[in-house]
Amino acid sequence: MGNLVAIVGRPNVGKSTLFNRLTKTRQAIVNEQAGTTRDRQYGKSEWVGREFSVVDTGGWVVNSDDVFEEEIRKQVNLAIDEADVILFVVDVVNGVTDLDMAVASILRRTKKPVIMVANKTDNNELQYNAAEFYKLGLGDPYCISALSGSGTGELLDLVVGKFSKEGEELLDEDIPRFAVVGRPNAGKSSIINAFIGEDRNIVTEIAGTTRDSIYTRYEKFGFDFYLVDTAGIRKKNKVNEDLEYYSVIRSIRSIENSDVCILMLDATRGIEGQDLNIFSLIQRNQKGLVVVVNKWDLVENKDAKVMKTYEEAIRSRLAPFVDFPIIFASALTKQRIFKVLETAKEVYQARTTRIPTARLNEEMLPLIEAYPPPSNKGKYIKIKYCTQLPNTQVPSFVFFANLPQYVKEPYKRFLENKIREKWVLSGTPINIFIRQK
Numbered sequence: 077m078g079n080l081v082a083i084v085g086r087p088n089v090g091k092s093t094l095f096n097r098l099t100k101t102r103q104a105i106v107n108e109q110a111g112t113t114r115d116r117q118y119g120k121s122e123w124v125g126r127e128f129s130v131v132d133t134g135g136w137v138v139n140s141d142d143v144f145e146e147e148i149r150k151q152v153n154l155a156i157d158e159a160d161v162i163l164f165v166v167d168v169v170n171g172v173t174d175l176d177m178a179v180a181s182i183l184r185r186t187k188k189p190v191i192m193v194a195n196k197t198d199n200n201e202l203q204y205n206a207a208e209f210y211k212l213g214l215g216d217p218y219c220i221s222a223l224s225g226s227g228t229g230e231l232l233d234l235v236v237g238k239f240s241k242e243g244e245e246l247l248d249e250d251i252p253r254f255a256v257v258g259r260p261n262a263g264k265s266s267i268i269n270a271f272i273g274e275d276r277n278i279v280t281e282i283a284g285t286t287r288d289s290i291y292t293r294y295e296k297f298g299f300d301f302y303l304v305d306t307a308g309i310r311k312k313n314k315v316n317e318d319l320e321y322y323s324v325i326r327s328i329r330s331i332e333n334s335d336v337c338i339l340m341l342d343a344t345r346g347i348e349g350q351d352l353n354i355f356s357l358i359q360r361n362q363k364g365l366v367v368v369v370n371k372w373d374l375v376e377n378k379d380a381k382v383m384k385t386y387e388e389a390i391r392s393r394l395a396p397f398v399d400f401p402i403i404f405a406s407a408l409t410k411q412r413i414f415k416v417l418e419t420a421k422e423v424y425q426a427r428t429t430r431i432p433t434a435r436l437n438e439e440m441l442p443l444i445e446a447y448p449p450p451s452n453k454g455k456y457i458k459i460k461y462c463t464q465l466p467n468t469q470v471p472s473f474v475f476f477a478n479l480p481q482y483v484k485e486p487y488k489r490f491l492e493n494k495i496r497e498k499w500v501l502s503g504t505p506i507n508i509f510i511r512q513k
C-alpha cells in the first residue's frame with residue numbers, strides 16, 4: 077500500500093526546498109516534455125526501508141505572495157482527502173501570518189496526521205521563535221532547516237511512524253489490480269458503471285480495517301480482478317475538478333496501487349497537459365497501460381483511416397513509449413467495454429512474462445552479432461550473454477558486456493525494440509540493463 081505525504085503551506089515558507097530535500101531531486105532536472113509532471117510536484121522517497129510518495133501541493137500554482145487564500149484552501153482540502161500524512165510548513169523567520177492561521181483552522185478539523193514543520197530554523201536562537209506556533213493549535217512545531225537539512229532525518233522518522241501498518245488489506249496477490257484514470261469528464265465513472273453497474277453479485281467491497289478499502293473485487297464473465305478506487309471515482313467531487321492538480325493528485329493513489337492503468341481519453345478532445353501528466357505518473361511508477369479513446373460514439377466518421385490517424389497522434393504524443401494497446405470504446409453505448417478488460421488482462425500477462433534464458437540468447441545474440449554496439453575510441457564492445465532478472469516489477473533484462481559504460485541509450489532502445497518485436501510485451505514498460513561481464 078503506497079503512502080502519500082503532502083506538503084502544504086503558504087508561499088515562500090520553503091515547501092519546495094523541503095520537497096527537494098525529501099525526494100533528493102533538484103528543480104534543475106528539467107523535463108523535456110513541456111507540461112508533464114515536474115519533479116517539483118511529485119517524487120518518490122524512502123526512509124528506513126519504507127517507500128512513499130511526496131507531493132508539493134504548492135507546485136501547481138503560481139508562487140507569488142498574493143496567491144489567493146481560496147487557492148490555498150483548495151490545496152489543503154485536497155491534501156486532507158488524498159494524503160496519509162500532511163506536512164504543514166511555517167516559517168520561523170516570518171512568524172505566524174493570517175494565511176497560516178487560515179490553513180491551520182482547516183487542518184485542525186482533520187483526523188489525518190498533521191505535522192507542523194517550523195522551517196528556516198537555521199540556528200538555535202531561531203528555535204525560540206517557534207514557540208509562537210503553538211497558538212495555531214496543532215501541537216508541537218517541529219524545527220528544521222530545509223536548506224541545510226538539519227532536523228530532516230528526525231522529521232522523516234516521525235513521518236514514517238505515522239504510516240499505517242503494511243499488508244493491512246487482505247488482497248489476493250495473484251489477482252491483477254486495474255485502475256481507471258484520466259482527466260475530469262473523460263468518462264471514468266461511466267466506464268466503471270458500465271463494468272460493474274449496480275450488480276452486487278459481481279463486485280465485493282474488500283473490508284478495510286483501519287480505513288476505507290480502495291479495492292473492489294470483480295468476478296464475472298470469466299474475469300477476476302480488483303478495480304482500484306472505484307468509490308473515489310464514482311463519488312464525485314465536482315467542486316475541485318476544475319483544477320488540474322486535483323485530477324493528477326487524485327490519480328496518484330490509484331496508479332500506485334494498481335498493476336495496469338486504463339487511461340481514459342476523450343475522443344472529442346486532443347491530448348492535453350493533464351493527460352500527459354497522468355501518463356507520466358503511470359510511466360514513473362512503471363505500470364501497465366491501456367489507452368481507451370472513449371466517447372467513440374460521438375465521432376461521426378469512424379473508418380479505419382480515422383482510427384489510424386488517432387492512433388498515430390496518440391503514440392506520437394506519448395513517445396518514446398509507443399508499444400501499448402489503444403481501444404476505441406464508448407462507455408455510453410458499452411461498445412468494446414469487455415475488450416478493454418480483456419486487453420488490461422493481456423497487459424497484466426505481458427507484465428509478468430518470463431522469457432527463458434536460452435530462448436532469449438537464441439533470438440538476441442545473432443541480432444547483436446549482426447548489429448553490434450558502435451565501438452568507442454577504437455575499442456570494440458562485445459555483448460556475449462543476456463538474461464531476464466527474476467522477481468522484478470516489470471520484465472527486466474541484463475546484457476553482459478566487456479565495456480558496459482560505452483553502451484549508450486540508442487543501443488539500449490534498439491535492444492528493447494527487438495525484444496518487443498519477438499515477444500508480446502504491449503502495454504508494459506521493460507527495463508534494459510548493461511552490466512560488466
Ligand code: GDP
Pocket residue numbers: 085086087088089090091092093094134139195196197198220221222223224
Ligand atoms: P515555497 O514557496 O513554500 O515552495 O518556498 P521555497 O522552497 O521556494 O523557498 C522560499 C525561499 O526560502 C527560498 O529563497 C529558499 O531558498 C528559502 N528557504 C527555504 N528553506 C529555507 C531554510 O531552511 N532556511 C533558509 N534560511 N531559507 C530557506
Ligand code: GDP
Pocket residue numbers: 258259260261262263264265266267309370371372373374405406407408409
Ligand atoms: P469522469 O469525470 O471521468 O468520471 O467522467 P463521467 O463518467 O462523469 O463522464 C463525463 C460526461 O461524459 C458525462 O456527461 C457522461 O455521460 C459523458 N460520457 C461518458 N462516456 C461517454 C461516451 O462513451 N459517450 C458519450 N457520448 N458520452 C459519454
